[in-house]
Amino acid sequence: MSKIIQSSIARKVVMALSGIFLVLFLALHFTINFTSVVSPDTFNELSHFMGYNFIVQFIMQPILIAGVVIHFVMGFVLEIQNNRARGVKYVQYKGSANAPWVSRNMIISGAVILAFLGLHFYDFWIHEMAYKYIEANPEDPTRYYAETVEKFAPFWRTLLYVLSFGLLSLHLWHGFASSFQTMGVNNKYTPSIVNFTKIYAVAIPLGFAFIAIYHHFNPIIH
């Protein structure tokens, strides 16, 4: 790790690779979540599979967590280094004149997403861990849908989720295409990559937000 951190380009590549990995994960996550709107049974089945499959739980989940940690830690390291590289600050700095807000403020969107992840982990992941490993409850392949919908009952949580998805959208808007540039891809396909990024950056967070709002307004009537 220390060797990698020594080269600026390698640091960027680490950011790009972990970023792309997380982008792919988002697509998967969204697909599974979306089934909760269409078919609660499918959602339960998939969730159960993910929750109890050995490969998912003990190989992919640690990789994912590592990806998240690397992306965030490296993000903060880069931010600190980049801040130091300026030295004396400008009295007047018109960043908006030459670069979009999203690209200049990845640290802000990133930090909000990190905070959101805290809440999200608290809501689902810690709950799951406790349910499975601490309380050692028996397997119940039908509980997931109800638990999920339940979470979105409070207005505040739905609102926080939706806001975070907004920031996620901004983060993806710059980050996704940017990772291609970092990996050295800048050619005739670049405009298509940028366009795809824009669609992806809007569609995925919008979809997540839709799911949250949908469940908020469609509680399970007991």
Next chain:
Amino acid sequence: MKIYLKIWRQKDASSKGKMVDYTVEGIEGDMSFLEMLDILNEELISQGEEPIEFDHDCREGICGTCSLQINGRPHGPDTRITACQLHMRSFKDGDTITIEPFRAKAFPVVKDLIIDRSAFDRIQQAGGYISVNTSGNTVDANAIPIEKDKADHSFNAATCIGCGACVAACKNASAMLFTSAKVSQFALLPQGRVEAADRVLNMVRQMDIEGFGNCTNTGACEVECPKGISLENIARMNREYLSASIKG
């Protein structure tokens, strides 16, 4: 026109600097920005004050000596020009203009608006050349045909004037555009391919040693570059660097 100025004054590298207010009158639109500063300086001298020191030389946008951050942007509000090509017609009577040196840890202030960009020289010294002796005993210039498209791209990268606007504009004070322009110029030519791997590794290492920030692909450098050097060069350098690293 009457112009209000806020200008960074700093006695020398070790002193603390501050912004100082000045006013100049009788400014015409046809004057260049630097000629406006000349007028201010003549006034300061006549009042027995020390004039404001700023770097400039060719005053036609090619030497890359100007290093003024004008109203928060390198080389001022216009694009594709250096500060010496900026004219006062871009401003209006009563405007306040803030002038600072390009800021980067790797570009320490020498005096007032003058900075030390020798970091750029050292990056070039680390490998920004093709290792041939200048004996003249090389092969004939037309012995190796070069695809026009590649030659043109190489030329476009080579037009970098080394002013440092890319660093000044970048929120991370990154020198990737500068370094990649030189890496690209040679990487695109058959003469430069021979030592391309060593070149990119050495130049990037030196760039990092100098303390420039990391590129986050905001694209500010490309927008502010007076010569319009493209971000494609950074992507090319990343490619070159990755393949050189993997080959070890």
Next chain:
Amino acid sequence: MGILDSKVPKGPLAEKWTKHKNEINLVNPANKRNIDVIVVGTGLAGGSAAATLAELGYNVKTFCYQDSPRRAHSIAAQGGVNASKNYQGDGDSDYRLFYDTIKGGDYRSREANVYRLAEVSGNIIDQCVAQGVPFAREYGGLLDNRSFGGVLVSRTFYAKGQTGQQLLLGAYAAMNRQIHRGKIKSFTRHEMLDLVVIDGKARGIIARDLVTGEIERHSAHAVVIASGGYGNLFFLSTYCMGANVMAAWRTHRRGAFFANPCFTQIHPTCIPVSGEHQSKLTLMSESLRNDGRIWVPKKLEDAKAIREGKLKPTELAEEDRDYYLERRYPAFGNLVPRDVASRAAKERCDAGYGVNKTGEAVYLDFASAIKRYGTEKAYTSGIQDPDEDTVRRLGEEVIEAKYGNLFQMYEKIVDQNPYKTPMMIYPAVHYTMGGLWVDYNLMTTIPGCYSIGESNFSDHGANRLGASALMQGLADGYFVLPYTIGDYLSKDIRTGKIPTDSPEFDKAEKDVRDRLEKLMSGKGKHSVDYYHKKLGKIMWDKCGMSRNEKGLKEAMKEIAELRKDFWENVKVPGSADSKNQELEKAGRVADFLEIGELFAKDALDRNESCGGHFREEYQTPEGEALRDDKNYKYVAAWEYKGEPKDAKLHKEELVYENIELKTRSYK
């Protein structure tokens, strides 16, 4: 021969250089490590020389006042670099390049030097390509050429409009490689303030660190002056702001002869002065004259109305325009050489026909070219009977493709659209052919002190052809000096390191300190620029595009008076022991105030008109230059004797064995 021995080798012209290289002494590689060379200036000549000397094994120190060697003003050269490669198969040869250069220089340069220049020109291109200079190429992948003024072949290699930049970056890269190896020590933001001569030999320099103000001593076995030209003595020129004659002039004061100071090139197509505030002039490429027609109004009242903004040039009828170049020179028209075009513009403006508010501008009009190209384009695109707007649009497209970047540059500076209204141009100083006198080995009259590039006088005679400056700088630096300097240094292999604590260094440093102190002690109220502008005005009015005896005598007197006033009164704020741009300028202007007088004296001595030197007394009834080969076929080399007016003239007779002297005619 007298005191000036040009040391031109014997033998046939084409064999001189090879023979000379074979016969001169060499220094063995082990000994080169013990020899130090100082190079002052890091432009094309200095940069290429430093790199090559370091490659050979010498320990090189380079000095430049800029913050990086890459910023030297060679970078501003636009057009290209000549080489007799004959890639186009249009009959070019070393001889033809040699012939064109001698003729273009109006027969005032040394045959052997110019032939050598032509001979090594091809090597420059090979070398630069090997270094990765991205020259323009054709679709087949081979190098492209363009043609330039004054010649009948296409021999100019180019990199868009930035050839100088690309070549300089090539030399800078070669330097960087040697800096990295530790063979060059590069002193940036350093200015040479004096030459140190020990036992008659150049042994070092006194330099000032421009950041700390510290005065430093640097010793070496040889000193190479590559500090460029002195055109900035005109205040307004296309030179960079910092260009100066200090290194060359200090060398002159220490004993090097200064040759042909009055040979200055004034380029016809520059953007005119817009007002008192002007600090610098911008060149527009000579290529514009291929399609632009130069004119002024025929009637004085129209010119006045235009100056006052009451009349637009486009409103003036064809018959009220005076296309004076086409009128005077029907054969060459707008494509007469630079000196002729410049003088003609001045003549019209002096007569009151100038077209901008200062009265010093003429029109360069593309309207007829736009119309011609537009009609052609419409025809080839199959448009029958195109209307005026279509023709105009198509024509503008063609012009944009050819000159787009220049038009854009013009619009940025002048804020007028040159597609719609004619451009305004006026001549400006941009190159000095004169410089330190050097022999065939490029050594000045001080043993061990060399001068290369624009700072010497040798290759361009009284007028330089386009794209030849880059050629000369690189030829001197890469291929000539590194050989010839070895002949001299071969005698120094046992000398050992030159100590810097000798009485000569003490004395030189004291001189420098006294001078700085004096500059700082002025009691008056005027700044350096005040004096520089005054000097510039005297030079421009009396030693500019046309000169006469009365004006030159006045100029000498006025400059001497101005110099006296300057030394007593110039106001330099700040201190000498820190960064002080005013002090830097003051030192440079002080030297301009001396060379200006010598310039006028030289022009006064030369009772003929040749190349860039036009004496009103010596012209044909039609107003053309009248050269006097019988009496003035010599290089005027001036020896320093205190005041510039007391300088002593030494003549190097020019011998033309291979070329017949002819009168240039462009009628």
